[in-house]
Amino acid sequence: MTLVTAQMSVSLDGCYAGPMDPGPVPTGPEGWMNSHEALGFMRITRWVIDAMAWRERLGFAGGERNVNSDVVQETFESAGAYVMGRRMFDGGEVPWGDDPPFHAPVFVVTHRARQTLPREGGTSFTFVTDGVESAIERARIAAGGKDVAIAGGGSLLRQALEAGLLDQLELHIAPVVLGEGMRLLDPAGLGLAPGEAIELTPTRVIQTPEVTHVRYTVNGRSRLVSDDRGRVETSEER
Amino acid sequence: MTLVTAQMSVSLDGCYAGPMDPGPVPTGPEGWMNSHEALGFMRITRWVIDAMAWRERLGFAGGERNVNSDVVQETFESAGAYVMGRRMFDGGEVPWGDDPPFHAPVFVVTHRARQTLPREGGTSFTFVTDGVESAIERARIAAGGKDVAIAGGGSLLRQALEAGLLDQLELHIAPVVLGEGMRLLDPAGLGLAPGEAIELTPTRVIQTPEVTHVRYTVNGRSRLVSDDRGRVETSEER
Numbered sequence: 215m216t217l218v219t220a221q222m223s224v225s226l227d228g229c230y231a232g233p234m235d236p237g238p239v240p241t242g243p244e245g246w247m248n249s250h251e252a253l254g255f256m257r258i259t260r261w262v263i264d265a266m267a268w269r270e271r272l273g274f275a276g277g278e279r280n281v282n283s284d285v286v287q288e289t290f291e292s293a294g295a296y297v298m299g300r301r302m303f304d305g306g307e308v309p310w311g312d313d314p315p316f317h318a319p320v321f322v323v324t325h326r327a328r329q330t331l332p333r334e335g336g337t338s339f340t341f342v343t344d345g346v347e348s349a350i351e352r353a354r355i356a357a358g359g360k361d362v363a364i365a366g367g368g369s370l371l372r373q374a375l376e377a378g379l380l381d382q383l384e385l386h387i388a389p390v391v392l393g394e395g396m397r398l399l400d401p402a403g404l405g406l407a408p409g410e411a412i413e414l415t416p417t418r419v420i421q422t423p424e425v426t427h428v429r430y431t432v433n434g435r436s437r438l439v440s441d442d443r444g445r446v447e448t449s450e451e452r
Numbered sequence: 453m454t455l456v457t458a459q460m461s462v463s464l465d466g467c468y469a470g471p472m473d474p475g476p477v478p479t480g481p482e483g484w485m486n487s488h489e490a491l492g493f494m495r496i497t498r499w500v501i502d503a504m505a506w507r508e509r510l511g512f513a514g515g516e517r518n519v520n521s522d523v524v525q526e527t528f529e530s531a532g533a534y535v536m537g538r539r540m541f542d543g544g545e546v547p548w549g550d551d552p553p554f555h556a557p558v559f560v561v562t563h564r565a566r567q568t569l570p571r572e573g574g575t576s577f578t579f580v581t582d583g584v585e586s587a588i589e590r591a592r593i594a595a596g597g598k599d600v601a602i603a604g605g606g607s608l609l610r611q612a613l614e615a616g617l618l619d620q621l622e623l624h625i626a627p628v629v630l631g632e633g634m635r636l637l638d639p640a641g642l643g644l645a646p647g648e649a650i651e652l653t654p655t656r657v658i659q660t661p662e663v664t665h666v667r668y669t670v671n672g673r674s675r676l677v678s679d680d681r682g683r684v685e686t687s688e689e690r
Contacts (some may be wrong), residue, residue, distance in 0.1 A: 226623075226652065226668075227637035228466045232676070233646070250646050253676035257649060263682045274682050375629075385464075389652040389668055391613075391637055393644035399465035399629055406631035408471070408488050411495060414464065414627040416664050421657040428664055430464075430627055438470070438491035444501045444512050 216357050218350055220364035220371045221289055221384035222398055223258045223425070229395030230368050231255040246305075254395045258388045261424040262286060271315035281422050285386070293318055294360025295353035297346065299370035300324040303339065313337070316365070319356040321349040323370060346373050368396055372403035375412065375432065383414065384429040409438050454595050456588055458602035458609045459527055459622035460636055461496045461663070467633030468606050469493040484543075492633050496626045499662040500524060509553035519660050523624070531556055532598025533591035535584065537608035538562040541577065551575070554603070557594040559587040561608060584611050606634060610641035613650065613670065621652065622667040647676050 224230050232254025246252050262268045266277035267287035277283065295318050303322045306314070310333075314320075317336040323346050331339040342349040353362040361382075364374050374380045385398075406412070414430035421427075462468050470492025484490050500506045504515035505525035515521065533556050541560045544552070548571075552558075555574040561584050569577040580587040591600040599620075602612050612618045623636075644650070652668035659665075 225649075227635075227639075248678055250676075253647055253678060254649075256679050256681070257676050260679070263679070269682060272682070276682075387666070389654050391642065391644075391650040391652070393637075393639040393642045393649070394646070395639075397465075399631075401465075401631040401633075404629065404631045406629075408632070409491055411463075411492075411631070412629040414629070415661060416627050416659060419657055419659040419664055421654060423653060426654055426657055426666055428625070438488075438495050440486055440491060441494050441498070441501070443494070444507060444510070444514075 216294070216354055216359060217361045217381040218354075218364065218374065218379055219292070219361045219382040219384070220366075220374065220380055221386065222366065222368070222371060223262065223386040223388060224398050225254070225258050225388055225390050225392045225395065227391050227393070227395070228397050228399055229254060229392045230258060230366075230398045231396040232392060233394040234396065250394075251396065254392050257390055257392075261386065261388065261422075268315075271317075273313070281420060282424060285420065285427055289363070289384075290315075290317070292361045293363035294357030296320040296363050296365040297349045297353050297370070297374075298322050298339075298365040299367045300326075301369070302365065302367045307339075319353065320365065321353045321356075323349045346370060347377060347379060350374070350379055368398045368400070369403060371398065372400065376403065376405045378434055380432050382429065383432055384427060387426045387428065389425070406435070410435055411438050412436075454532070454592055454597060455599045455619040456592075456602065456612065456617055457530070457599045457620040457622070458604075458612065458618055459624065460604065460606070460609060461500070461624040461626060462636050463492070463496050463626055463628050463630045463633065465629050465631070465633070466635050466637055467492060467630045468496060468604075468636045469634040470630060471632040472634065488632075489634065492630050495628055495630070499624065499626060499660075506553075509555075511551070519658060520662060523658065523665055527601070527622075528553075528555070530599045531601035532595030534558040534601050534603040535587045535591050535608065535612075536560050536577075536603040537605045538564075539607070540603065540605045545577075557591065558603065559591045559594075561587045584608060585615060585617060588612070588617055606636050606638070607641060609636065610638065614641065614643045616672055618670050620655075620667065621670055622665060625664045625666060627663070644673075648673055649676050650674075 232250040265283035265286045266279045267283045269277035313334040314337040328341040413433040418429040470488040503521035503524045504517045505521045507515035551572040552575040558577050566579040651671040656667040
């Protein structure tokens with residue numbers, strides 16, 4: 215069965231990158247690489263960099279075949295198609311080059327129509343202008359029975375979670391507290407009313423020294439309820 | 453060796469309670485129990501309520517002797533003394549009654565001097581007016597070789613973390629997204645400069661369907677550094 219999945223590396227305080235710097239955005243990849251946003255992002259995703267499965271996709275030598283690498287490999291292999299936000303695509307289009315690491319159709323949610331961009335290795339970028347739900351439906355057809363993965367960024371992930379479109383969420387929790395940063399589960403993007411919450415069920419936890427992988431099934435929205443803290447069943451009443 | 457420890461139940465988005473309601477604080481325990489702050493708190497700490505080890509301390513019958521109960525019991529047993537914030541003490545003083553669940557000396561960080569309050573079962577409340585570091589030192593002497601536990605609330609935990617006084621942090625991550633709420637690792641209370649972070653090492657993860665227990669050793673502050681994303685070792689260079 216095709217699931218709509220998302221996975222993201224976050225800090226212990228729930229950030230997927232450092233804070234956006236005030237003032238003009240640094241130009242060029244080198245500028246961004248030294249921004250506070252990037253410094254946080256690099257720390258949080260450091261566990262990926264040594265993973266053999268990631269290095270292979272990027273065409274880099276070296277790397278370790280370990281549990282973290284297995285998690286990366288599984289993430290790549292389970293996805294038959296991707297849905298991606300426009301900002302993430304804009305940041306990746308040039309650095310990913312002719313052979314982006316996805317090796318599957320990618321549907322980019324954007325307001326700007328553009329012709330589909332074929333790439334090597336099975337990757338293509340199709341631009342979808344009628345919203346995230348439509349992009350997920352197109353990805354579902356393209357996924358050939360595999361999962362549809364929300365590739366990011368955080369804003370698109372929140373949209374999918376808010377709209378009840380996400381079946382599974384995996385967080386890779388890096389053991390670092392960033393303080394200020396871009397919060398994955400930023401309340402401003404979740405659209406929860408007061409007293410409302412999103413319930414999940416943890417289905418798998420993998421522990422490594424570098425990162426804790428926690429996978430959840432998303433159950434959906436529910437109302438928070440008051441409880442009596444167990445006071446009903448006092449010793450006297452039994 | 454005496455460690456300074458803290459443990460806290462948090463939502464997947466890092467909140468330990470719902471948002472503080474605007475306007476006047478609801479009066480009386482029933483008023484608070486129906487506040488948005490309490491609704492979030494109750495959901496996040498629900499896993500504790502059925503734990504036999506918690507119910508025993510509170511004098512309630514029933515409960516389950518399961519992994520979550522073992523975690524509660526271990527938390528109680530490892531603490532030889534507690535340090536507590538003033539707001540938490542104010543909220544608990546009446547409901548905890550004559551036999552509070554701590555069964556050990558508790559040092560309350562406050563600006564208001566007050567005589568030590570002896571209670572039954574080994575609990576006492578001593579009021580410390582010269583700050584969290586002093587309270588921890590007094591608790592360390594009282595702990596008799598066991599750990600000093602920061603009992604809460606979130607503000608005191610952040611103070612201890614910011615001041616580098618915390619050796620171990622355990623988070624009990626409840627599988628729920630609250631959106632708005634009181635954030636344990638609120639950047640406003642952590643005092644981190646841009647490009648600075650607090651590094652930790654995960655030492656134990658316990659998975660249950662109700663909650664994920666993750667224990668960390670706190671390594672301390674460090675500067676975030678840029679990295680080359682592994683680009684140095686390309687296939688061509690090997």
